[in-house]
Amino acid sequence: MTQQRRFEGKTVLVTGSAGPGLGFSTVKLFAEEGAHVAISDRSARRVKEAAERIRTEVDGLAGVTEITLDVTDEESVREGVAGIVAETGSIDVLVNNAAFAEQAALVDMSLESWQRVLNVGLTGPFLMMRACLPHMYAQGSGSVVNVSSIEAWAAADPHIGSYVAAKSGLLGLTRVGAAEAGPHGVRVNAVAPGLMVNKAVEELFDKDALADIVARTPLGRAGGPDEVARTILYLASEDAAFVTGDVLTVAGGLYYHA
Template sequence: MRFTDKVVLVTGAGSGVGRALAQGFAREGATVVAAARSPEALEQTVKLIEAEGGRAAAITVDVTDSAAVARLVGEIVARFGRLDVAVNNAGIFAAGTVVDMPEEDWARVLQVNTTGVFLALKHEIAAMRAQGSGVIVNIASNIGAHTRRAGLSAYAASKAAVSALTRTAALECIGDGIRINAVSPGPLDTDMSKRPGETEDDRAARMRESLPIGRVGTLDEITGTVLWLASDDAGFAVGLDLVLDGGASA
C-alpha cells in the first residue's frame, strides 16, 4: 500500500496500459483520477477500480489542448487538495516512412505523443511546485531513443522527444522536490503490438523469433515498473529512462 492517501493522475486511462496503471495504483491505496478522451471508456475503468474496493474519478481531457489540461489539473487540486503522482501515458501509434507518411499524420503523432506530454508536464509541474513535492512518470517507448524501426518515423521521433523532454524537465524540477522519470516499454500485451490482421497466436510466434525474451511484456510487468518509479522506493531516481523491452535494445 505504497500510495495510501496519495492522489494519482493517469492519462490515457480508458484502456490498455493506462487502465492497468490506474488499477495498479488504486490497489495500493491511491485515489486515482483516470483521464482520457472517451467518457464511456473512463467510466468502465472507474467501475473496475471500484469493484475491487478502490477509489477513482473520471475526467475527460484532450491532452493536446493546453486549456483542457489546465482545467484537468485544476479540478484535481480543487477536489482532492493536491496532486501527488502523474503518469503521462496518453499516446497514439501510426506507421509510415518519411517519404510516404501524410504530413497530417506526422503532425498528429507529434501533437499527441510529444506536445501532449509537454502540456501535461507544464500544468502538473505548476501544481506540484505550489505544494512543494510530486512525482511524474512519462511513458515513452523503446522505439525512438533506444531502437529504430523502418516505417515508424513519426512514432520514433515523438517518443525520442519524450525521453529527452523527461530528462530535461527532471533537471529543471528536482530542486523543487519533483521527481520526473520515464519508462520506455517494448511490445506489450495490448492491441497496439499487433500488426494489422494479426492474431495473438501470430504475434506470439513473431515475438518468439524477434525478441530475446521470446514474448510480449505483460500489463502487470509495466504496472509494477511504473509503480516502483512513482514510489518512495525509487526516491534517488531522477531523469531515468527505464527501458522495459525484453532485451530488444540490449
C-alpha cells in the same frame, strides 16, 4: 497490523487510462496501493466504464475521479488538472501514458499524420507537465513518469517514424523536466516498454512481424501491461527517491539501453 499501502493519501493522474492495456493496468495498481486515482481519456463513455471497473475490482478504494480530457488541447488540460486539485487538494503523481502510432514511410507520411502522433505523444506530455508541475512545486514533492518506448533508440520497426520521434523527444523532455523539477523536490523519469501485444499493436504489425520480435527477445515472449505498470509504480514511489532523469527499460532483454 495492516501494512500501509505505498500511495495512501496520494492523488495519481494517468493519461490514456480508460482503455484496455497499460493505462488501465497502471491506474488499477495505483488504486490497489491506496491512491486516489484520476482516470482520463477523450471519451466520457470509456472513462465511466473504466471507473466502474475500478470501483468493482479494487477493495478499499480511496477514491476515483473521472476526467474527460484531451491531452492535445491546452484548455482541456488546464481544466482537467484544476478539477482534480479542487477535488483532492493535490496531484502527487502524473503518468503520461496517452500515445498512439500511425504507419507510413517518411516519404509517404502526411504532415497531418505526423502532427497527430506528435501532438498526443510529445506535446500532450508537455502540456500535462506544465499544468501539474506548479502544484507539485508548491507542495515540495511529486513524481512524473513518462511512458516512452524502446523504439526511442532502437528505431527497429520501419514506417512508424512519427512514433519514434515522439518517444525520442519524450526522453529529452524527461531529462529537462528532471533538471528543472529537482530543486523543487519533484522527480521526473521514464519507462521504455518493449513489445506488449494488444489490439492497436496487432493492427500495426502482421503476425509474422510480431513473431519475429518475440523470437529476438531473450525472455522469449511479449511483456504484459502489469509488468510495465509495476515499474511505473516503482519509479513513482519512495523506493526510487534518489532516481530522477532516468529511463528504465522493460523489454525482456530486447534492445538494451545504456
